Amino acid sequence: MTLLPIVPWALLAAMGVAVVALTLWAIIRGPGRGSTVRGSTGPKGSVRPAAVRGAAVALLVLAALRPGWPGTEARTAVADVDVFFVVDTSTSMAAEDYNGAGTRLSGATGDVMAIARELAGARFSLITFDNKATVRMPLSQDATALQTAMTILQPQNPRYANGSSITGAGALLKERLAAAREQHPGRPALVFYAGDGENTAAEAPVTLPVDESSVSGGAVLGYGTGQGGRMKDPSDTEAGYLQDKGSGQDAVSRIDEGQLKNIASQLNVPYVHRTGNQPTSDMLAKAQPGALTPTNDDGPGRVELYWLLALAGFLLALHEPVRHLIALREVRSLPSRAKEPLA
Known part of the structure; x- marks a missing residue:
């Protein structure tokens, strides 16, 4: 007691x-x-x-x-923290190699909402990227809006995919971080990047243009396996899988942890491979959330x-x-x- x-x-x-x-x-x-x-x-x-x-x-x-x-699920209330979620929505995030046969995007969705629950009271922003980067949700304390935005996310339809860069959201993230810092100087910002590291753009990924000093903590979350996973074709009414044009077999996407670790190094945050078997607390423990200000509000736990x-x-x-x-x-x-x- x-x-x-x-x-x-x-x-x-x-x-x-x-x-x-x-x-x-x-x-x-x-x-x-x-x-x-x-x-x-x-x-x-x-x-x-x-x-x-x-x-x-x-x-x-x-x-x-x-x-x-x-309680066993007590939450930590925080104040004066901005949390930016950068989520990969390219076609490869439909690969079914997360926690068995789940899609990578479903894993990212679960982790984003788990982080939001743990960091109750913070302001959240959601940025997604495939062929282009998009602000799905500006900074807001409305966790319900974040949940809605994540729930309706779908991997990009392969008909419209022409290659995506794993750092394609860099410029937009830099812009959003600068705007938040200008509006609230001194307010810490956490960045959680969720993706599989697969770069399908013709060019090699550029360095993230984000100022390291503007990121107070966070993590790069990796999804997928080295064996890879197949991807459902959303245009196939019989739920068939995407085909490799070269071999005519089911296309397989594999995680590229080297690229993800490189992004983590650029943001100066840790890299965490997510398989669906680890508790959220382990992920946050590695996320260096030193900017958090705990209060006596234990929440519903x-x-x-x-x-x-x-x-x-x-x-x-x-x-x-x-x-x-x-x-x-x-x-x-x-x-x-x-x-x-x-x-």
């Missing part, structure tokens, strides 16, 4: 001492003058109301400690218990008004009883 007090410890301690002292004083003082409640004229009658009031206040003090059980104490205190506090209502009814019934003829 953990405690996350909503007020300083010193104040809570003072409140606790005050509750005990006032309760003892009320018990020692004895029944209040002019008490009209039946059964309140003896020692027991004075002890019970005072003890109930003291217990109710004590429960509220304990609730202010905010006890709870830490924490099981809160304070409300049980508060509810119990509220129920005990009801004893006082109920006691007075009963006393009032008895007082009002006295005149009518006095007029009743003797038997």
